Amino acid sequence: MDSMPSQAGPDGxxxxxxxxxxxSLPPGDWHAEIMDTGTHTLLFSQGDFPQGTGSGFVCSSKKYFVPFSLKISRNGTTVLEHTLDLRGREILIEMHLGGIGDHLAWIGQVQAFAAKHECIAHCLVRPxxxxxxRDQDERLIVTEDRAILERPFYARYKVLIFFNDINRDHQPTDYRQVGLAVSGAYILGLTPEARLPSIRIADGGRPxxxxxxxxxxxxxxxxxxWNNPVGWQRLVSHLKEKGYRVICIDRDRVAGNGTIWHHIPHGAEDMTGPHPLSERARWLRHADFFVGLxxxxxxxxxxxGCPVVMISGFTEPFNEFETPYRVINRNVxxxxSNDxxxxxxxxxxxxxxxxxxxxxxFECTKMISPEQVIGTVDRVIADIGGQG
Structure with a gap:
């Protein structure tokens, strides 16, 4: 991002x-005001930019979406008034520092933001x-090219997780309080609800x-x-007894750190590897359900659109999207993560x-028993009228 604002007003x-x-103000006897038009709050008012001094630079402390207006006067005469209006504009949304789950939580929020403001949102995502x-929404242009950061956009927002943001300058509320599913909505000034994104499903139908x-x-x-030592083995055996093929779609067959390594569960079919996520989505679209973390x-x-059994003691259920098949043990x-x-x-x-x-x-997941997960899986099967 250029240090100089992108829009040219009168008189420099x-x-x-x-x-x-x-x-940015050239030398002169200026008075600058910034308003939040949504709350009718005067955020900044200063008039000590005297003639003959260097240029002045003003920047709001809040970096998330605020319906700003600005007013610049000189010698008591208004020179420029402008109210933020994104209609017909090209804007930039940065989320390339987030993980896969972060992107999927936030991209629906970006799509809703672009529709609400009738703008074109360029969205920088991780490689x-x-x-x-791509090509899922006419108002959304998705790119992995970081060169877009140098373009002179009218507006730009960062939809990310901000750690140690004590003053709430980058997000209006701490992500831990509201959860990943709606943190992007807060940053973009939308109603706090999870929004299902539009994604590409690879061709080929049922695999x-x-x-x-x-x-x-x-x-x-x-x-x-899921750190229960017999959890996945017991669950995979149960699913196979129910007549299901159990397909592991992780990227890594083995993953870990130091002396701790996790392997694909015994009995699961190995479909691991660096497959495109749209291909993973094809497998998920046609699966009876999914079990994950x-x-x-x-x-x-x-x-x-696949029913999800989510096993997590690390996060509060509100942290993720809503699923009736969330597994957590409150007794330990x-x-x-949401504290x-x-x-x-x-x-x-x-x-x-x-x-x-x-x-x-790690008792939060060590103490999630195979029986608790199996009971939840059996409820899914009953709900969808599946195998067994």
Whole structure:
């Protein structure tokens, strides 16, 4: 992003709405005001830009979507008044630092934002994800090319998870309080609800004739795994007894860190590998249901319209999309990810903030029993009229 605002006003004034409201003033006796028109709050008012001094630069502290207006006066005469209006504009949404699940949680919010404001949203996503979202919405242009950051957009917003944002400058409410599913809505000034994204489903239809279930057992941190030592083995055996083929669609057959490594469950069919997410979505679209964790493939299953059994003690159920098949054990330590008194250590694979290095570490999922998950799976099967 250029340090100089992108929009030219009269008499050398420049302004835009990239990371908040930004105003650049040439030397002169100026008075600048910034308003929040939604709450009718005067956010900034200053008139000490005296003649003969260097140029002035004003930037709002709030970087998320605010319906700003600005007013610039000189010697008591209004020189420029402008109210944020995105209609017909091209804007930029940055989310390329988020994970797969983050993108799937937020892209529906971006689509709703573009529709509400009748604008064209260029969306910068992480490498490998553009093919999943491209050409799904006429108001959404998806790219992985970081060169777009240099374009002089009228407005620009970052839809990301912001850690240690004590003053709430980048997000109006802490993501831990509201959950990943709606954090993007808060940043973009939308009503706080999960919004199903439009995604691309690879061609080919149903991939196998027999009834099947998809599972995904890998995650980015040990705290997200189902750490019951016999959990997946018991579940896979039960699903096969019910007449299902059990297809593991993780990217990695084996994943972990240090001395802790997780393998594909015994008895599951190995469909791991770096397949396009649109191809994964095809398998999920036609599966009877999906069993996974608080991770990206659960979000993909949700977006593909597949019933999701989600096993997570690390997060509160409100953190993700709503599913009637959420599995959590409230009798043990749980939901540290949504505890606002705890700062998440992103680089610590073995992060267990309350009981790390004790016999109670990761009890949030160690104590999710195979029987609890199997009972939930049987409820899904009954609800959909599936096998068994």
């Amino acid at each position: 004034i420049r302004y835009d709405f990239q990371d908040g409201c930004r105003i 490998g994800l553009a093919e999943l979202f 196998i004739e027999e009834p099947y279930v998809c599972i995904a057992t890998q995650a980015t941190g040990h705290n997200k795994y 608080s991770s990206g493939l659960s979000w993909l299953a949700w977006a593909a 330590c749980n939901s540290c 606002v008194t705890i700062e998440f250590e992103r680089v610590n694979y073995m992060w267990c903030p309350r009981h790390g290095d004790s016999e109670r570490d």
